Amino acid sequence: MKRLFIRISLGIFLALVVSSVAASQLMRLTIDEQMHERMRGRIFGEVDMMQDYLDRAGEEGFAEAIVRVRRFSMAPVIVRRLGDPEIPPDVRAELRGHTPLHRPNDEGMTAYILINGGDKVVVIGPHRRPLPFDWRHLLLVLSVVLPVVGVAGYLLAYPFAKRLRTLEKAAQALREGDLSARAPIDSPDAVGSLAQQFNAMADKMQELLESQRHLMQAVAHELRTPIARIDFHLEMLRDAPDSAQREARAEDIESEIGELNDLVGELLVYSRFDVETGPLKKKSLPLPETAHEVVDRLRATRPEIEVLVRGDAEEVIAHETYFRRALQNLVANAKRYAKSQVVVEYERDDGGLRLSVVDDGPGIKEEDRQRIFEPFTRVDDSRSRESGGAGLGLAIVARILKSHGGTVRVADGGATGSRFVTFWPDR
Numbered sequence: 001m002k003r004l005f006i007r008i009s010l011g012i013f014l015a016l017v018v019s020s021v022a023a024s025q026l027m028r029l030t031i032d033e034q035m036h037e038r039m040r041g042r043i044f045g046e047v048d049m050m051q052d053y054l055d056r057a058g059e060e061g062f063a064e065a066i067v068r069v070r071r072f073s074m075a076p077v078i079v080r081r082l083g084d085p086e087i088p089p090d091v092r093a094e095l096r097g098h099t100p101l102h103r104p105n106d107e108g109m110t111a112y113i114l115i116n117g118g119d120k121v122v123v124i125g126p127h128r129r130p131l132p133f134d135w136r137h138l139l140l141v142l143s144v145v146l147p148v149v150g151v152a153g154y155l156l157a158y159p160f161a162k163r164l165r166t167l168e169k170a171a172q173a174l175r176e177g178d179l180s181a182r183a184p185i186d187s188p189d190a191v192g193s194l195a196q197q198f199n200a201m202a203d204k205m206q207e208l209l210e211s212q213r214h215l216m217q218a219v220a221h222e223l224r225t226p227i228a229r230i231d232f233h234l235e236m237l238r239d240a241p242d243s244a245q246r247e248a249r250a251e252d253i254e255s256e257i258g259e260l261n262d263l264v265g266e267l268l269v270y271s272r273f274d275v276e277t278g279p280l281k282k283k284s285l286p287l288p289e290t291a292h293e294v295v296d297r298l299r300a301t302r303p304e305i306e307v308l309v310r311g312d313a314e315e316v317i318a319h320e321t322y323f324r325r326a327l328q329n330l331v332a333n334a335k336r337y338a339k340s341q342v343v344v345e346y347e348r349d350d351g352g353l354r355l356s357v358v359d360d361g362p363g364i365k366e367e368d369r370q371r372i373f374e375p376f377t378r379v380d381d382s383r384s385r386e387s388g389g390a391g392l393g394l395a396i397v398a399r400i401l402k403s404h405g406g407t408v409r410v411a412d413g414g415a416t417g418s419r420f421v422t423f424w425p426d427r
Contacts, residue, residue, distance in 0.1 A: 082119040266392040311346035329393040337361035352425040369410035373398040
């Protein structure tokens with residue numbers, strides 16, 4: 001607070017001093033010189049008028065005329081004799097041939113008038129120049145300006161520093177582990193904008209850390225089951241009485257290892273969205289061809305389930321790899337729980353593409369339809385581990401749609417089953 005106040009006050013003070021000195025010097029170089037030239041012409045005209053007036057007054061009226069001249073003159077008027085030592089020798093010599101005579105000096109301009117060719121010399125002056133720059137005047141001005149600058153600096157610095165201090169406390173609390181710390185600043189200035197960005201950063205950080213914490217807890221839980229089964233199969237392998245049983249136990253272990261590999265692969269895809277920055281590289285994808293390719297790739301999984309693809313849209317604007325992965329996860333999930341049929345439907349809708357995957361399986365309760373997009377969430381026995389999958393497929397779909405600015409939700413699939421509805425915006 002003190003440093004900010006000193007900086008603002010010093011900045012205002014220096015600005016005032018520099019501007020005042022610069023303006024003064026500029027006036028001396030321009031306006032003062034112009035005023036001096038005008039004043040010089042005025043002096044010459046005034047002295048000529050005084051000489052004419054004194055000459056006409058003569059010896060009899062000289063004393064009265066001098067009184068009048070002194071009353072109206074802009075400079076001191078003194079009467080001397082031509083031989084007085086106060087009259088410079090060069091002026092004394094030139095006065096007999098030219099009058100009035102003007103002589104500049106350090107104090108200004110002095111005029112000499114020789115009266116009627118005699119020995120009386122009227123000295124008028126010096127006519128002083130316009131006052132030069134005076135540092136005493138500046139000091140006087142500063143004695144008034146400094147208190148004003150101090151008060152103005154404090155009034156400017158205090159609210160600014162107070163908001164910065166609030167932001168600093170929030171940052172310190174966040175650094176010490178309080179993820180809920182925020183800067184309660186709502187102002188339209190630069191500090192308010194900075195506080196908004198800080199709060200947005202803190203929200204994102206809290207979201208990521210909470211997501212990572214829940215994910216790590218879920219991963220630890222999910223890893224226990226295959227590891228325990230591998231340990232069980234190893235014990236059984238050691239006790240196997242013949243090669244056939246050993247081969248069977250080895251296949252069981254390979255299956256569990258394959259499940260672990262699938263889980264790790266899904267985790268890598270899921271966590272990739274936490275570290276990726278920048279906009280996605282979207283492009284126009286041929287929708288019918290892409291949908292049929294994804295369906296054909298999954299044909300070997302439960303081949304008895306019929307998968308239909310239908311719609312009137314020709315393209316979708318999306319990241320090619322992520323779109324394929326999202327559609328693959330939705331179709332695979334639908335085939336896993338369907339009884340006989342899965343339908344992939346798509347149509348243009350409100351500046352984007354609406355794509356739905358419908359199955360005729362047991363369906364999902366309405367209160368569980370949002371939770372199902374969380375990692376490793378299984379809402380009932382019909383959608384348990386035994387049905388297959390690592391438990392991250394729908395969570396990956398939700399992240400892919402979020403990265404595209406789209407949405408995914410679960411709706412009724414009809415009499416039975418579920419309908420997963422996704423929206424892919426064109427932008």
